[in-house]
Amino acid sequence: MKKLFYLMTFCLTSWASVAQKTQHKEAFAHTFSIVARDPKTGDMAVGVQSHWFSVGTTVSWAEAGVGAIATQSFVNKSFGIRGLTLLKEGKNAQDVLDILLSDDQGKEVRQVGIVDAKGNVAVHTGKNCVDYAGHVKGTQFSVQSNMMLTDKVPAAMAKAFESSANLPLAERVLKAMEAAQAVGGDIRGKQSAALLVVNATDTGKPWDDNHKVDLRVDDHILPLVELARLLKVQRAYEHMNEGDLAVEKNDMKKAMEEYGAAMKMFPNNLEMQYWTAIALANSHEIKKAVTMLKKIYSKDMNWLEMTKRLPKVGLLTVSDAELKQLVLR
Numbered sequence: 636m637k638k639l640f641y642l643m644t645f646c647l648t649s650w651a652s653v654a655q656k657t658q659h660k661e662a663f664a665h666t667f668s669i670v671a672r673d674p675k676t677g678d679m680a681v682g683v684q685s686h687w688f689s690v691g692t693t694v695s696w697a698e699a700g701v702g703a704i705a706t707q708s709f710v711n712k713s714f715g716i717r718g719l720t721l722l723k724e725g726k727n728a729q730d731v732l733d734i735l736l737s738d739d740q741g742k743e744v745r746q747v748g749i750v751d752a753k754g755n756v757a758v759h760t761g762k763n764c765v766d767y768a769g770h771v772k773g774t775q776f777s778v779q780s781n782m783m784l785t786d787k788v789p790a791a792m793a794k795a796f797e798s799s800a801n802l803p804l805a806e807r808v809l810k811a812m813e814a815a816q817a818v819g820g821d822i823r824g825k826q827s828a829a830l831l832v833v834n835a836t837d838t839g840k841p842w843d844d845n846h847k848v849d850l851r852v853d854d855h856i857l858p859l860v861e862l863a864r865l866l867k868v869q870r871a872y873e874h875m876n877e878g879d880l881a882v883e884k885n886d887m888k889k890a891m892e893e894y895g896a897a898m899k900m901f902p903n904n905l906e907m908q909y910w911t912a913i914a915l916a917n918s919h920e921i922k923k924a925v926t927m928l929k930k931i932y933s934k935d936m937n938w939l940e941m942t943k944r945l946p947k948v949g950l951l952t953v954s955d956a957e958l959k960q961l962v963l964r
Contacts (some may be wrong), residue, residue, distance in 0.1 A: 665765060665782035665823075667815045669792060670748040670756075671828060672775040674806040677835025678847060679703040679750060682808035684828040684858055685904040686821045691829025691851040699845035700752055708746040708764045708781045709803065720749050732757035746770070748777040750928035752835070773797065774854045778811060784819030791818045805832045805848045805866060812859055827851070828858035829937060830866065871900040878914070887918045905931055909938050913951060921957050932964055939964065 666685030672678070681695040681703040696715030697703035702722040706714040714735050721731040728749040736759060737740045743761035746768065750756050754775040760768055768781035773791040778792035795814035797806045808830060816825065830850040850865045852858040878893035894911040901907060912927035932939045942962055947950035953961065 652958040655932070664690055664710045666690060666694060666707050666821060667779045667780035667783065667788055667812070668694055668707055668748060668793065669776060669780070669796065669808055669811045670703045670705050671777075671796065671804065671808060672703075672752070672754045673807075674754065674775055676804065678804050678832055679746075680753065680804050680830070680832040680848075681705050682812050682828075682830045683707070684816065684820070684825060684862075684888045686823035686826045688827055689851070689853040690827040691831070691853070695829050695831050697831050697833045698723070698837075699834040700918050701833075702749060702751040703831070703833070705748045705779065706745070706763065707779070709741060709744040709770070711735075711741065711745055711947070714745075714747055718747075718749060722749075727751055727753070728755040732759055737880055737953045746779050746781050748779045750775060750777065768894050778815075780815065782822055783815075784814070784822040787818040788815045788820065791815060805830060807830075809859070809863055809866060812862075816859055825856075825858055826884050827853050828862045828864055837840045867900060871897040871907065872905070874900075875910065878911075882914055882917070887914070890914055905935060905938065909941070913942075913945065915959055916957070917952050919957075920954070921953070921960055925963070929964065936964075 651816050664685055664687050664723065666683055668681065668683035670681045679697055679702060683690050683694045683705060693710055693712060694705050694707045696719060698719050701719050704715050704718045706712065718731050718735055720919050721734060728751040732747060739745065743763040745759065745761045746764055748758045756772055756775060756777050758769050758770045758772050758777040758779055760779060764781040767783040767786040769786065769789045770777060770779035771789040776796055778789050780788040791814040793812040796807055796811040799810045829851045830848055834845045834847060837845055848869065850862060852861045855861045869892055874893045874897035878931045881890035881893060894914060897907045898911060908927060912924045914946050916924035929941065939962060946958060
């Protein structure tokens with residue numbers, strides 16, 4: 636009994652010490668992540684997965700023209716905000732990391748990765764992070780992980796990221812995270828993931844969106860699978876947006892190429908089909924538009940009501956006779 640008592644006392648004392656150092660209010664975001672800069676575009680990204688709810692609100696931080704930060708393990712959430720502020724002041728990634736750790740009593744249970752707008756990288760894994768814990772610092776990226784099932788995660792992430800240089804930055808980050816999961820990932824399993832990509836430079840206009848990709852999966856049995864699906868949806872809608880721009884410029888060939896690319900990715904998406912049909916109608920390809928619209932109406936009659944409302948606001952510019960054809964079921 637005495638041995639059991641001493642063991643329990645030791646454990647409680649140890650955890651009390653950790654809690655004191657880490658300010659117990661902070662999240663225990665044990666996880667794997669990547670911070671990276673695309674040397675071709677200058678865009679910066681952070682990606683993360685964890686067996687922790689809504690990990691994207693805790694670990695991942697990035698700002699256009701400034702940098703990207705992942706703060707994890709026994710998280711010091713202020714590292715994200717303070718780190719970006721220090722980067723904005725002109726300090727490089729290593730300077731920022733040194734400052735953040737200099738007065739942190741819990742630095743040995745922290746894990747941090749930073750990439751700045753010039754591609755400088757700094758990374759730290761405290762000696763008391765839960766095994767398996769480690770990192771790989773590469774050219775304009777770093778990968779870091781703790782509480783992993785195996786010790787293979789950082790190397791697998793780095794290899795996947797480096798070998799996918801032909802892909803856009805978001806897809807490369809996703810490849811790295813998928814590689815981490817393929818070699819075991821978090822020993823506890825998986826729950827949430829996030830992917831954030833910001834522009835190389837800030838437009839200086841607060842109303843502009845400086846986030847090229849900003850996706851989160853807060854609670855899912857397969858968070859990376861869901862994150863990949865969401866990224867694909869975003870890419871499809873990017874094609875739709877390009878199609879809309881082409882319509883504005885009266886470049887219907889380009890518009891139909893873009894709309895077609897979107898529908899190829901998601902052939903069952905009624906909205907993509909609908910606006911493609913409306914673009915055809917506005918180009919006076921009424922027969923093609925009618926064929927598409929009838930199929931859409933058969934699945935959801937609300938789109939028929941939508942068609943009736945569009946001429947009033949100038950989104951459907953057809954004659955009365957053509958409109959009658961378009962609203963026939």
